[in-house]
Amino acid sequence: MKELVIVSGKxxxxxxxxxxxxxxxxxxxxxxxxxxxxxxxHLVSGAIIRETHEFKAGFxxxxxxxxxxxCGQCTDLCRFGAITAGVITxxxxxxxxxxxxxxxxxxxxxxLEKQAxxxxxxxxxxxxxxxxxxxxxxxxxxxxVSKVRQEGKKIAKAKKFPLMITDGPPGIGxxxxxxxxxxxxxxxxxxxxxxxxxDLKRLVDLVAHFKIPLAVCINKSTLHRENTREIIxxxxxxxxxxxxxxxxxxxxxIAVQSGKTVLEMEDAAVxxxxxxxxxxxxxxxxxxxxxxxxxxxxxxLNIFQ
Amino acid sequence: xxxxxxxxxxxxxxxxDSRFGRADYFLIYDQDKEAWESLPNTQNLEAAHGAxxxxxxxxxxxxxxxxxxxxVGPKAFKVLEAGKIAMYSIGDMSGxxxxxxxxxxxxxLAVIDVPGAMNHGK
Amino acid sequence: MLISIASGKxxxxxxxxxxxxxxxxxxxxxxxxxxxxxxxHxFLKPEWQDQGQEVAVMIPQINIExxxxxxxxxxxxxxxxxxxxxxxxxxxxxxxHSCGGCILACQQGAITEAKKLxxxxxxxxxxxxxxxxxxxxxxxxxxxxxxxLIKAIKEKVSHLAGDILLDCPPGTSCSMVTAVKxxxxxxxxxxxxxxxxxxxxxxxxxxxxxxxPTGVVINxxxxxxxxxxxxxxxxxxxxxxxxxxPHSFSFxxxxxxxxxxxxxxxxxxxxxxxxxxxxxxGI
Numbered sequence: 001m002k003e004l005v006i007v008s009g010k011x012x013x014x015x016x017x018x019x020x021x022x023x024x025x026x027x028x029x030x031x032x033x034x035x036x037x038x039x040x041x042h043l044v045s046g047a048i049i050r051e052t053h054e055f056k057a058g059f060x061x062x063x064x065x066x067x068x069x070x071c072g073q074c075t076d077l078c079r080f081g082a083i084t085a086g087v088i089t090x091x092x093x094x095x096x097x098x099x100x101x102x103x104x105x106x107x108x109x110x111x112l113e114k115q116a117x118x119x120x121x122x123x124x125x126x127x128x129x130x131x132x133x134x135x136x137x138x139x140x141x142x143x144x145v146s147k148v149r150q151e152g153k154k155i156a157k158a159k160k161f162p163l164m165i166t167d168g169p170p171g172i173g174x175x176x177x178x179x180x181x182x183x184x185x186x187x188x189x190x191x192x193x194x195x196x197x198x199d200l201k202r203l204v205d206l207v208a209h210f211k212i213p214l215a216v217c218i219n220k221s222t223l224h225r226e227n228t229r230e231i232i233x234x235x236x237x238x239x240x241x242x243x244x245x246x247x248x249x250x251x252x253x254i255a256v257q258s259g260k261t262v263l264e265m266e267d268a269a270v271x272x273x274x275x276x277x278x279x280x281x282x283x284x285x286x287x288x289x290x291x292x293x294x295x296x297x298x299x300x301l302n303i304f305q
Numbered sequence: 306x307x308x309x310x311x312x313x314x315x316x317x318x319x320x321x322d323s324r325f326g327r328a329d330y331f332l333i334y335d336q337d338k339e340a341w342e343s344l345p346n347t348q349n350l351e352a353a354h355g356a357x358x359x360x361x362x363x364x365x366x367x368x369x370x371x372x373x374x375x376x377v378g379p380k381a382f383k384v385l386e387a388g389k390i391a392m393y394s395i396g397d398m399s400g401x402x403x404x405x406x407x408x409x410x411x412x413x414l415a416v417i418d419v420p421g422a423m424n425h426g427k
Numbered sequence: 428m429l430i431s432i433a434s435g436k437x438x439x440x441x442x443x444x445x446x447x448x449x450x451x452x453x454x455x456x457x458x459x460x461x462x463x464x465x466x467x468h469x470f471l472k473p474e475w476q477d478q479g480q481e482v483a484v485m486i487p488q489i490n491i492e493x494x495x496x497x498x499x500x501x502x503x504x505x506x507x508x509x510x511x512x513x514x515x516x517x518x519x520x521x522x523x524h525s526c527g528g529c530i531l532a533c534q535q536g537a538i539t540e541a542k543k544l545x546x547x548x549x550x551x552x553x554x555x556x557x558x559x560x561x562x563x564x565x566x567x568x569x570x571x572x573x574x575x576l577i578k579a580i581k582e583k584v585s586h587l588a589g590d591i592l593l594d595c596p597p598g599t600s601c602s603m604v605t606a607v608k609x610x611x612x613x614x615x616x617x618x619x620x621x622x623x624x625x626x627x628x629x630x631x632x633x634x635x636x637x638x639x640p641t642g643v644v645i646n647x648x649x650x651x652x653x654x655x656x657x658x659x660x661x662x663x664x665x666x667x668x669x670x671x672x673p674h675s676f677s678f679x680x681x682x683x684x685x686x687x688x689x690x691x692x693x694x695x696x697x698x699x700x701x702x703x704x705x706x707x708x709g710i
Contacts, residue, residue: 009464011597012438016622037598038435038626059505079526092604092637097526098505111505136632139601142571143354170437170597171463174571193683195442195466202464205568224683248676256620257653355507355522362501362510380519388512 001156002184002285003149003164005034009199011170013189014219016040017252018274019167020261023126025278027290029163031124032152033131034179036117036144041167042131044259045124053119055132055147057140059096059111061088067108074100074109095139116140119148121155126261128155142178145169149179163287172206180206185213185285187243191220192227200231204238214240215284217277221245243284244277246270308334308409309369309390310402315343317402321395323375326357332402333367342367357381364390373405373414382420392417428706429591431610431639435626437597439616440646440672442466445594446687447695449559456587460580460606461596462546462564462573470687473551473561480549482564482579483542484525489516493537500529500538521571546576548583573602581609599629604637612705613639614669614698618646619653624660631664640705642669644698649674669701670694 006019016033019041023031033041041047075083082094101109119132130152132144149166156164166183169175180186186207190200200216207214216235221228228245235242251265263271282289311328313320322328331344344367346360357377361384364372372385373393385392393414395405408414432445442459446467449457459467487500487509494515501509501516508522509529520543530538546566553559564580566573573596584591595606607613613634617627627643634641643661648654648671661668672691681688 010438010466011436037600037603038437038629040436040622040625043621043625077527077531092608095524095526096505097524097528098503099526099528099531102503102528103531134600136599136604136629136636139572139574140354141600172568173463173566173573173602175600177569177571191683194469194685195464198466198469199464202568209569224680227683253620253647253649256622259621355519358510358517358519358522359507362512365510365512383519384510384512384517387515387517 001153001162001164002287003166003182004281004285005166005168005180005183005186006189007168007176007180007186007203008170008189008196009172009203010191010196013191013196014246014252015170015189016044016167017256017262018187018189018217018219018246018277019165020044020126021263021274022278022281023165024261024263025275026163026165026282026287028159028161029127029165030152030155030159030161031127031129031165031167032148033129033167034145034148034175035167035169036132036134036141036148036175037169039131039133042120042122042124042129044256044261045126045129046259047122047124047129047131049120049122051121054115055117055119055144056113057116057138057143058114059098060091060094060114061096061098061100061109062112063088064108064110067106069106069108071105074104077103114138117144119144119151121151130155141169142174145175145178163285172202176203176206177210180212181210183212185215185281187281188214188216189219190216190231192218192224192231194227197227197231197234204240215243215281216240217244217246218242219246220248223248241284243280244273246273246277306336306371307367307369308336308371308373308406309364309367310334310372310405311374312343312402315345317341317406319402321373321375321398321400321402321405323395325372325374325377325381326360328360328374331360331364331367333369334406355380358384361385361388364388371409373409376421377417379420382417428612428702429593429610430702431593431595431607431613432616433595433603433607433613433630433634434597434616435599435628435630436617436622439618439623440644441597441616442470442594443646443682443687444614444616444644444672444695445592446470447691448698449592450556450687451692451695452590452699453558454589455558456560456562456584456589456591457594458580458584458591459561459563459594460577461594462566462576462580463596463602465563465565467561467594468551468563469685471551471553471556471559471561472685473553475549475551477550479547480583481544482546482548482576483544484575485527485540486520486523486525486543487518487529487538488541489518490537490539491515493535495535495537497534499532499534503528503532524572525575545570546573548576548580574605577602577605581606599633603630604633607634607639608637610639612702613641614644615641616644616646617657619649619651619657621656623653624657627657628660631666642667642701644669645671647674648672667701670698
């Protein structure tokens, strides 16, 4: 089973729209949304939740008021400023290290497993989707990303699907690392803005650090042609293949607003480039292309051309 | 010599598990006593992070000098290496724990001398 | 006044708004807290004042000579960052949270602490916008947690008077919370799509939890159904919509090239007047 992970250093470059469109074009795949901070893929795929699972990770302290003598030991030892005068006043500061519990002379503190979020199995018109919701300010996002991937792989294995498409998280931190490690191919979505180019370079370093094959897709390529050329030249110098160039189009925004994929917006240029992107990716991943979906778009394209 | 094998079940007829840190069970074969022992890995299975590290420590603690499994991540590799535990790969072999032991004793398994893909966040 | 600029969704225009607001202020400190992907400097093109201050966290050092392999440290480490193997403790830096638990637990005195670098804070002024004092954090690649670096940046500016703008990381996880925490006011930037709305709601939950007065700016506004749906959410949550920045191709184009267009200065001015009114009310 191949794992395609759509990432971008910078947020808002179009990861989710592109993930949804690629899922539309590929017939045998499982879809997962690894942006557990702010999952969005379910919003454009008509998701109906079939299963809801609790996600537990890490620990949180619980003070037994009857045993606590307010000695202040825990307040002194806590390095995260979560405890004031023996009371856990700022739970958002707590990282769950357990130093307070292990060092309480009265054994008044116990560490309880923390409810850290939920993950869902949903049916969508793009196929089965696994996505998750992290609890507020929970730090175990990497673990939840791993969980989502694990569940996605289970489905792919059970249904013998050759492909898993991952809508990845932004950034280069823990969740991005968790979404990328061991993937078959990372597709970086970049737009021709200085911010996005800057973030791409950091992302490329990260991907190289974990030795994952990388390809680039330029979104909104017509927004700034000079920057687009710069991206192409830079990728060329780094031997990073460019799998597609999608033009700037209002179709992306309208698609999101109507809860559909951009392919259903009848923008001929976008459909053509997206189909090319999918062809290139499928070839690179050695996944077979189902003609039914592509054929549908060919017909559609003929109407426009 | 003690030999540890990752497994889906608690006896030697169970299928081998190619995962290390998140294997369901570790089965330990004691060559001198010709006896099997099983060690559930439940705790690490659900660990927020560092499952491989803790699994490595668990194996080191059993006194095993050989581990037979599928993939060993870089962190677990470091732990096992420090414990002087030789790692052998089942490769693409499937079958029972007993089969894997037999293959090892016949010298058919390859040594794992570099860590596999990292599963960060697990 | 410490004003944080955040959003659940990435790419909604946090940096744009931060730069717009900073560019028309007469004396302001702008801080780029999006340390995973800092971008403000691309627009300010600052002259850096120094090499930058390196930020480190303390991580344990195990003295193998003194370690007796007793497992106490690995038992108390709830992050599973320590394993005992081959008779001694082995530490995995990338899992360590620097809580100091192992040091307290070790009876052999075998664990001490040493610094590990995680990122840099640089300070500078922009020749283009001389009224902006600029600070930017940059996380070393491969470092899993941005939290200690964000904390260090906030510590560094905690004594500053006057107005401070914080460009925060996206999302609602620990990095965003660390950046937003303790600010006097939080501006959530959103876009009028279901994605924007969904993620705005998550971000609102955070500022509510942190008890921070909040306002919303709708970027890429289309004066249509998208706006209405954001406005109705704000109405229900009793959070004011401070301003709308219209969707503009020319703005996006200039921004892509690394300029802060002066197209929406008037919008920025109305946001400041609302912020100042809140400031004088003592928000």
